[in-house]
Amino acid sequence: MTKETRHLGFLLLLVACNGGEPADTALAQASTETATAARETIEAMRRGGGRDGSASFTPPPSTARDPGARESIGDAGAALDGLSDKQRYLFNIGKLDFEEVEEVDEGLGPTLNLDSCGGCHSQPATGGTSPRINPQVALAKVGNNTLPSFLSLNGPVREVRFVRNADGSPDGGVHGLFTISGRPDAVGCTVQQPRFEAELARNNVVFRIPTPVFGAGLIEAIPDSEIRRNAAAASNSKQALGIRGRPNMLLTGQSITGTPNHNGNDGTIGRFGWKAQNKSLLIFSGEAYNVEMGITNLAFPTERDETAGCQILAPQPNSEADLDAGSPADGLSSIEKFTVFMRFLAPPRPSTQVTGATADSIDAGRRQFTDVGCALCHTPTLNTHVAASPASMAGKAVDLYSDLLLHDMGIGLADGIQQGQASGREWRTAPLWGLGQRLFFLHDGRTGDLREAITAHYSTGSEANAVTKAFFALPDAQQQALLNFLRSL
């Protein structure tokens, strides 16, 4: 038996009889007949509506618990190994700019979600995700702002999209949480916050939390052909379990006369963001600078809100290259500096210092992760281009635990927002590296508990239904081992 069919047999057996047996016995008994029977069961489930008839799933009782986030920061936030002195210098000045708190005379606002990249991307170090204490709460006290009810001191950091416009047509855009109105340095600016409570009342508000950028340069250096190769791998197992996955292609020529052409790019695979909606770190930097902070730049040169009286002092675009600078490095514009910093951030380093876990249980958990089928989407390793530049990124194994593909995650995780080819139910497989140090999970940060994050993989239409059930069918000790493994990442 090949490795793939062995896993398939095991998996399907678990799905068919809903567990109960120790994995070793199950492995030994996994036969072709069982696999066929289980496949029929899954087909029947599918015919019953979506990939499974029921909307959600209550896991059977288990003693397995999320060991919690690792306290030690370790070397998170360090630069990649093998950089030259000049590259390291640029990493450091990029980091300073990424952490800088911006002011109105530098172009901040008129609408914003926070005033620095580093404020949202800070757990467990600069470049990471939402911190324990949400810095947006303090920002809401500046100027005329009020704190929307969906933000709290104990996090997570959130940004907001509205699903529909007032007339019912699709919106999908980010709506700035705060404004600069009422600040002493923004006299004359009268832009008001959106009416969040009214939008909440009509069920029109969806959330996203920050994704971490550790190792982001390596993700950028993975060629499309590698993503496609991996998408085609293990196709028997994926098909039997109802897992499809497709790249979020950024296609040209999607415009309809009279409407703006969103995402009209070069036809290659998007990979950054919760829906893999962005192609590169430079594009993401330009977008984030404008959308999160209201600072226009060379990639996104016009204000999202052009209300008169709000951008009195700042030139347009607010940030650009300084062609008169003494050295090329000092002349780089901010979005280039952010990009250099993120490209050169080292990937998260796994640790065995997980509360209550032994190195053996972490190893056992790693095997379970593959055996129950998590790895069919959360691909442990993809490789960078053999000629990726700089040379320290070339031909590297990237242990990101993602296929960088979009998957239908069912009605339970749906946000109803279309981005590129990603539908309102589709999400990029969240890379799991660094998971051991994260506090909030899933695109909207709805939970900080791993068991709940896995449970949420199950709902009508989700490609992950069979795998989710297989996880909860494991004996408690093996569920625990898998959770320990996840917190070691």
Ligand code: HEC
């Ligand atoms: C208000 C909080 C906030 C601020 C400020 C912020 N971000 Fe983010 N960042 C987010 C959120 C939320 C996402 C996920 C967005 C999505 O997928 O729709 C994200 C995602 C990203 C990603 C994608 C990483 C990946 O692999 O998915 C990059 C790159 C990034 N931000 C860079 C930046 C830079 C550079 C800045 C400063 C110019 C910045 N961010 C400022 C909240 C923030």
Ligand code: HEC
């Ligand atoms: C069909 C593909 C698929 C399978 C199978 C799958 N996942 Fe996921 N996983 C995803 C996607 C997509 C997301 C992001 C969903 C969202 O945020 O709405 C995700 C998110 C997660 C997260 C949250 C990560 C974060 O940063 O918020 C964890 C933890 C996770 N998965 C663990 C697992 C485990 C453990 C298994 C196996 C039991 C598994 N997944 C199986 C696709 C999958």
